[in-house]
């Protein structure tokens with residue numbers, strides 16, 4: 499039997515090239531070897547206020563992007579988190595097996611707390627809902643970036659704690675680090691910060707719908723450095739802007755970073771930017787064509803969502819029933 503992969507994306511905005519490189523491109527590869535359960539994590543997205551019409555639209559847009567990226571809805575399960583209430587049901591149970599202190603230590607929560615004035619309890623609870631997402635499906639592996647490692651550790655700890663009392667109910671998941679050892683695509687205007695779809699500064703992100711002119715303008719303005727002579731080397735600490743462009747280009751061309759460093763020896767930053775623009779535009783134009791093909795067929799998208807949630811529920815119910823039974827909820 500194939501091992502199970504679980505992963506999700508929040509419908510918090512138009513997906514970025516970071517989401518593509520860090521998640522979707524790998525999801526496509528993983529489906530060759532694993533049974534993959536991919537979710538549009540709409541409940542997670544509510545931790546930040548979402549306008550109703552935009553949320554509705556984002557969910558359908560993202561589903562069409564999944565398909566455009568070559569993710570197969572028949573051999574895997576694609577579904578919307580809120581369509582499977584078992585996530586919230588297990589979330590409550592897991593809340594009762596999680597210590598306040600361990601959640602308080604989550605660095606992503608601490609970081610978000612420093613950005614947002616009115617922090618809500620959903621944001622605090624987010625890693626426990628994530629644990630429920632993963633544990634509901636007897637997940638073996640979860641593809642993550644470095645920023646999510648702590649949440650996987652927490653999921654494992656909750657599962658161990660529960661299993662220690664009740665026997666082997668939950669499968670203990672392992673992480674798989676994304677490309678480049680889990681490192682992120684960074685903001686174009688501040689390469690110390692992750693590229694995020696909800697960033698209010700749209701110049702810092704390449705979203706999958708940016709046209710050629712916009713891509714050109716954003717990459718031309720991307721922060722590099724003032725080394726003289728210019729040196730095109732992957733060095734996250736001293737040359738984060740150049741390293742970020744190299745990472746994007748490597749993913750667009752399937753070239754290794756070392757190969758690119760070699761190709762750009764004695765070249766200037768403008769050469770690197772031109773090449774990044776060309777390959778990004780080529781890739782995005784192809785992807786968008788496929789996206790529009792799927793996006794215009796809402797009937798098909800709704801069918802996938804319905805079929806996906808039906809199948810996800812079947813799997814989720816097995817674990818949830820076991821949990822309810824073993825803790826005495828019947």
Ligand code: AQP
Pocket residue numbers: 506507508509510514516517518519520521539641642643646681682683684692693694695696697
């Ligand atoms: N910049 C990135 N580089 C590499 N991978 C990334 N991912 C996101 N940004 C980058 C990967 O995309 C998947 C889905 O992410 P998510 O939507 O669930 O949440 P996120 O990581 O918080 O993504 P964003 O774009 O930063 O969203 P917002 O702005 O809403 O917070 C994950 O696999 C993630 O690793």
